[in-house]
Amino acid sequence: MSLTTRGWRAALRQVNRRTFSSSAVSQRHTLPTFEPSSNEDLDSVLDLARRRILIPAHLNKAQEQMVYREKFRARLSADAPEPVSSTVAGADVTLEHIDRQRDIPAQWQVFSDALRLADTPTDWENVGKLLEGFADAGVRMRGEWVQKFVREAAQKGALHVVLRALERAPRTNVRLRSRDVVSRVLWEVRGVAAENGWGEVETERAIRYAEKVVELMEREEHCGGSGKRVVKPGDLRTLPFVIATPLELNAVHVLRYKGGVDEDGVVEGYAKSLCNNLKHFGLQESTPTEESAPSDGAATTTTKSKSPNRYQNFAAAVEKLRRMVPVWHGLELARRVLQPQNRLPLEKVEVYRVLGEVRGEAEAAVEAMRANLKEGQKVENHADYQAWVQVRDEKE
Structure with missing residues (x-):
């Protein structure tokens, strides 16, 4: 031997x-x-x-x-x-031999490829298993990874997989702990209804999804917990679009499919919550948000960042527009539902003032998008601009 x-x-x-x-x-x-x-x-x-x-x-x-x-x-x-x-x-x-320098693939590339190639329900179940495998292996689930996961799943009709991953946050490390991630999730949830002509079935599904997201945000693994029962400025749960998204969806449902009658008081409840939130915290566009430490426990470091480039400025403007659209549309639809019964949570003049402020922020975001486009591109061709125009120009 x-x-x-x-x-x-x-x-x-x-x-x-x-x-x-x-x-x-x-x-x-x-x-x-x-x-x-x-x-x-x-x-x-x-x-x-x-x-x-x-x-x-x-x-x-x-x-x-x-x-x-x-x-x-x-x-x-x-x-x-x-x-x-x-x-x-x-x-x-x-077991197989592994060369540390040449054989270990980039984690992001593997994850990105899996999202790109996933198509069928079984494929997306495998993506869910991959997320859990990554979490077990100590792979940090970065915010941009989560946003891509949400975007790809939504485009392929698999948003339920995102909700399941959020429910299993301790197992998947997919968490609602940054404004950008929460915004992306709720924007795609809203799209379930908006991109399907506000159909009844799709709107009801979007309502369930939106209310589930808001519920999940109260959990300790996301934004809540016993030590965070009293919210303060910057808490992700206080951001206007978080409350406005279920308001908007419920108001659409009432106006289109319930004869404009808020039988269960759901629209009024969300409208009161949003208006009270705006009264105490405002739009919070300039307020730093409370973003939790990375889920893997890694410490965050502060470095002097470079000035944002045109691409980053454009992306920031798009994100802002996505935050403004449900707030403006939700308030406008709540006005249509509640004003005839004198159940508006704000004085009529104040409602119009807030609507004007939000619309101004949305239009400013559009102009920032326009200013940072490449030569030859038009903001009118951008899907999120079109989503804004659709609700802005909507007739009563």
Whole structure:
């Protein structure tokens, strides 16, 4: 028996030795098992994620030495006489050599590819499993990743997967902890109704989604918790568009499908909440929002940022417009529903003043978009501008 053979067999025995210290991670977590997807490319991406990101994150010390050390490369190669199996995070896997410099893919690229390729319900179920696998592996779910997840899911009719991920925040690390993420989620929820002509079924679905998001924001894993029962300026739950989105959707439903009668007082309730919020906190466009620390516990650092470029200015203007649209439209529709019964939560003059202020902010955002477009581009072709014009020019 050669020294090399004795060496790898000794290493293998060490790899499979079940000690408390070396297998602690494996005992706490499990590796996701992906279902066959609708296309081979997505299967390849998910397989790559499992082999090169998820499994390596759960290796114990002995397994790491075998997988990463050059002297075991040949033994773990596909041409080896027999595969080397071991238990990793509760699953039996075949170990393979990994070159830390060349074999580990960029986490963002893998996630982005999975979102791009996902199409069917099964595909999106796999994306949900990938999110949980990333969280178990300690992969930080950055805000821009969450926004892309929400955008892609919404475009492909899989927004329910986003809601499920938010419900399982401790397992997925998909959290409502920044203004941009909350804005993106609620804008896409609103789009379920708005982009389908405010159809009855779609509007009712959007109402359920919006109210679920607002409910989730009260949970400790998002914005709430026992220590945050009293809100203050900057709390994400006080941002006008958060309250205005369910107001807008319910007001649309009342006007279109209930003869304009707010039978259950839902529109009045949301309108009172929004008006009271605006009275105490205003639009909060210049108020720093309270954004929680990264979900992975990493400390945040403050660095001197460069001046925003044209692309960043345009993106900021678009985000602002998305925040203003439901506030203006929600208040306007609430006025139509409640004013005939003298149930407006603000004096008539004050309502028009607030509507004028919000409209001014929206139009300022449009002008900022226009000023930062590339030569030859027109703001009129932008979907979010069109969404604003649709409600702005809506006739009673």
